[in-house]
Amino acid sequence: MHSNLSFEQAPPLSVPYRFFLTAPWFGVAAGLLLAFMGEDMLASRWTPAALAGTHLLVAGFMLQAMCGALLQFVPVATGGNIWQPGWVAAWVHPLLIIAVGLLVAAFLTQYPVLFMAASLGFAVALGFYAVVVGVALWRTPAQSATIVALRIALIGLVVTLGLGVTLSLGLAYQTDLPLLALTDVHAAWGLGGWALMLLAGVAYFVVPMFQLTPAYPGWLARGVPLLLLALLLVWSLLPFGYPDGVRQFVLLSGLGTAGLFAGMTLYLQGRRRRKVSDTNLLFFRTAMLSLVALLFSALLFVALPDLGNDPRAPVWLGMLAVVGVFVTSINGMLYKIVPFLNWLHLQRLCGLNSLPPTMNQMIPERIMRRQFYLHLTALACLLVAVWLPILARPAGLIFALACAWLGVNLVSALRVYLRFRNRIRAAA
Amino acid sequence: MIMLTESLRHHHKYCDDLFVDAEAAAAEGNWPQCQVLLSRLGDAIEDHFRTEESLLFPAFEAATGMAGGPTQMMRIEHARMRELIGQMRSAQTAQSGDAFAGAAETLLVFMQQHNLKEENILYPMCDSSLAAQADGLAAQLHDSLEPGCPTKN
Numbered sequence: 001m002h003s004n005l006s007f008e009q010a011p012p013l014s015v016p017y018r019f020f021l022t023a024p025w026f027g028v029a030a031g032l033l034l035a036f037m038g039e040d041m042l043a044s045r046w047t048p049a050a051l052a053g054t055h056l057l058v059a060g061f062m063l064q065a066m067c068g069a070l071l072q073f074v075p076v077a078t079g080g081n082i083w084q085p086g087w088v089a090a091w092v093h094p095l096l097i098i099a100v101g102l103l104v105a106a107f108l109t110q111y112p113v114l115f116m117a118a119s120l121g122f123a124v125a126l127g128f129y130a131v132v133v134g135v136a137l138w139r140t141p142a143q144s145a146t147i148v149a150l151r152i153a154l155i156g157l158v159v160t161l162g163l164g165v166t167l168s169l170g171l172a173y174q175t176d177l178p179l180l181a182l183t184d185v186h187a188a189w190g191l192g193g194w195a196l197m198l199l200a201g202v203a204y205f206v207v208p209m210f211q212l213t214p215a216y217p218g219w220l221a222r223g224v225p226l227l228l229l230a231l232l233l234v235w236s237l238l239p240f241g242y243p244d245g246v247r248q249f250v251l252l253s254g255l256g257t258a259g260l261f262a263g264m265t266l267y268l269q270g271r272r273r274r275k276v277s278d279t280n281l282l283f284f285r286t287a288m289l290s291l292v293a294l295l296f297s298a299l300l301f302v303a304l305p306d307l308g309n310d311p312r313a314p315v316w317l318g319m320l321a322v323v324g325v326f327v328t329s330i331n332g333m334l335y336k337i338v339p340f341l342n343w344l345h346l347q348r349l350c351g352l353n354s355l356p357p358t359m360n361q362m363i364p365e366r367i368m369r370r371q372f373y374l375h376l377t378a379l380a381c382l383l384v385a386v387w388l389p390i391l392a393r394p395a396g397l398i399f400a401l402a403c404a405w406l407g408v409n410l411v412s413a414l415r416v417y418l419r420f421r422n423r424i425r426a427a428a
Numbered sequence: 429m430i431m432l433t434e435s436l437r438h439h440h441k442y443c444d445d446l447f448v449d450a451e452a453a454a455a456e457g458n459w460p461q462c463q464v465l466l467s468r469l470g471d472a473i474e475d476h477f478r479t480e481e482s483l484l485f486p487a488f489e490a491a492t493g494m495a496g497g498p499t500q501m502m503r504i505e506h507a508r509m510r511e512l513i514g515q516m517r518s519a520q521t522a523q524s525g526d527a528f529a530g531a532a533e534t535l536l537v538f539m540q541q542h543n544l545k546e547e548n549i550l551y552p553m554c555d556s557s558l559a560a561q562a563d564g565l566a567a568q569l570h571d572s573l574e575p576g577c578p579t580k581n
Contacts, residue, residue: 076541079549142548209540212444273445275452278533340537347508355511359537360530 009075011085013345017414018093019068020334024407026060026100027327031378031400039389044311045318046180052107057322058190059122060100061403065330066198067092069337070133070150077205078147080136088132095125103168112172119168126161130154145221149201152225156193156232160186181239192254193232195326197225200261202333203284207265210336211281212273216264224261228254248302255295262291279368283332286376290324316386323379323399331375331406335368338410342417350424357420362413371409375402432562433551435570436480440543443472447536454520454528462520462528470513477506479572484554487565491557498550505542509535 030053034041041049071089074080082088099121106114137151163186170177204221207213231254238247265288269281297317301308339362346356381395446469453462485499512535519528558565 209544210537212448212536212540273448274536275448276455276529336537340534343534344538355515358512358515358527358530358534360526360533364526365529 009079009081010341010344011071011075011082011089013341013417015085015089016068016072016341017338018089019064019071020338021407021410021414022093022097023061023064023068023330023334024403024410026056026064027403028400028407029060029104030056031396031398031403034396035393035400036396039385039392042312042315042386042389042392045314046311048107048110050315052104054318054322055100055103055107057327058195059096059103062195062322062326062330063096063100064093065334066195067096067129069202069333070198072337072341073202073205074133074136074140074150078137078140078144078150079142080133080140082136083132088129092125092129095121099125106168106171110171115168115172119165122161123165126157130158130161144204145216145218145225146201146204148222149197149204149225152229153194153197153201155229156189156195156197160190160194163189178239185236185239188232188235188254191321191326192228192258196258196261197228199326199329200224203261203265206333206336207268207284210278211269213268214271216268220260220264224257227257231257252295252298252302255298259292259295262288262295266292279365279372280332280336282369282372283328283335283375286379287325287329287332290320290328290379294320294325312386316383319382319386323382327403328375328379332372334406334410335363338413339363342413346417346420346424349421354424357416362416363409367409371402371405374398374405378402432555432558432566432569433484435566435573436476436484436551437547439472439476439479439573440547443469443476443539446472447532447539450516451529451532451536454516454525454532457523457525459520459523466513466516466520470517473509473513475573477510479569481506483565483568483572487558487561488550488554492553498545498553502542502546502550505538509539509542512538 033049033053033056037049037053040047041053044050045054068089071082071085075082075085099118102114102118102121105111106118134151134154137147137154140147163182166177167179167182167186169175170179170182200221204216208215231250235250235254238250266285269285269288294317297320301313301317307313339359342362343356343359350356378395378399378401381391381398385391385395446465450462450465450469453459453465481503485502489495489499512531515531516528516535519525519531555562
């Protein structure tokens with residue numbers, strides 16, 4: 001029999017919001033770390049400060065936002081039933097914050113016990129999270145390219161976690177594991193298998209919805225996640241001995257697949273029916289252009305081996321991917337999700353007798369626009385700072401400011417929500 | 429087998445197009461034009477709601493016995509969208525670009541997720557539970573949608 005469950009499955013607002021409101025402050029921490037450490041942090045991807053800063057962004061900013069978004073998105077967009085979302089969020093959210101703090105401290109101090117404690121925190125939090133979300137994603141009867149992408153993304157999260165724990169233990173116990181090679185596999189699964197997969201799955205859904213674009217073609221929507229998964233599996237065998245040519249080929253194929261998704265997104269947005277362009281569109285386009293730039297940078301590094309072998313080359317790629325693609329797209333998405341969820345919950349509370357504030361009254365468009373330009377400035381400075389070290393500290397500060405502004409904007413949106421909610425309650 | 433809800437799906441797209449034009453006119457500050465386009469949008473959406481609420485939903489409820497379920501939820505969402513269009517009208521009368529943009533943005537996201545719920549969940553349920561009377565009902569739905577809609581030809 002038909003089920004009407006997916007009509008009304010949105011979790012309480014507090015479930016995604018605790019993640020959303022925390023995420024930007026990890027960005028602030030990463031920016032301040034760069035401002036404090038200065039140019040050494042960008043000299044190579046392997047310095048303790050670079051590893052600490054990277055994980056403040058990927059396991060702090062990105063993971064918080066993505067975990068929160070999935071708890072909201074899975075029930076609403078796929079009809080999947082998440083078991084006790086309030087309870088899950090109450091455990092996973094603080095555990096992740098503690099685990100990131102421990103991991104960053106571990107990188108900066110190199111104390112083995114910190115690596116072990118961080119691993120334990122991530123393993124418990126993400127293991128539990130993956131089981132709960134996985135059950136919802138695999139049991140939903142619905143079928144769509146989005147669901148396939150989200151399922152693969154969750155596998156990507158688990159593999160990233162497993163490799164991360166292995167690496168942590170390797171660092172703690174000084175084992176003879178090929179740590180550098182395993183790090184590449186860990187990073188590929190984290191960025192390509194989890195983050196990009198999730199971004200693609202969500203984009204299939206929201207890009208046509210927010211901008212009234214044509215839908216993604218079916219072959220691309222289904223093909224990109226599967227191709228990425230296949231390439232990730234091949235990439236995972238690389239530590240067991242492959243020539244450099246194969247390595248480059250797999251990397252470029254993966255980035256080419258990502259570039260195809262980005263190019264299609266830009267093409268669809270170019271054909272959007274909506275004539276007004278909002279700030280969300282600017283963020284999304286910047287993210288997609290960064291993804292295309294990532295592909296071309298990698299091609300350039302292969303064509304010019306002297307440049308490609310510079311230790312700054314991977315830092316450039318990482319900056320483009322983490323800040324350019326993911327922090328940017330998350331920032332833009334939060335500007336749609338938070339005002340809309342505020343409005344959605346308020347209109348349910350107030351019935352048909354009063355009008356809740358509209359989305360733009362939660363966060364004014366001109367404020368979002370200004371924060372976008374600050375974020376763009378931060379991204380540009382960070383990218384230039386990779387090659388022009390004197391810019392490292394100012395770039396870190398500007399990035400911290402841009403993230404803080406995002407955090408403040410989300411808090412003001414919440415305050416608009418709370419003010420109106422309290423008014424409804426007082427009137428009732 | 430004909431798809432009962434085909435014309436309603438097309439009509440969603442038609443309403444989207446009218447929305448886009450009205451929103452663009454307001455963004456340009458062309459308020460007289462906006463008034464014309466907004467009234468066209470309001471009429472089209474009202475036709476859509478009326479068609480669903482007076483023809484499709486009662487038939488679905490009679491066929492399935494599900495009176496308090498998804499159709500009731502859709503009716504509540506219709507009421508909310510009418511209010512948002514009302515907010516857009518007030519903003520247009522007051523020539524307030526910010527207020528119009530806020531209500532329009534909210535209507536767009538709400539309307540899109542409403543349409544997705546209908547197109548992905550409710551319409552397929554209607555298509556299968558009303559298959560026996562699809563021919564007659566499809567023609568009624570088609571005729572009830574407003575005359576300007578390109579699906580009507």
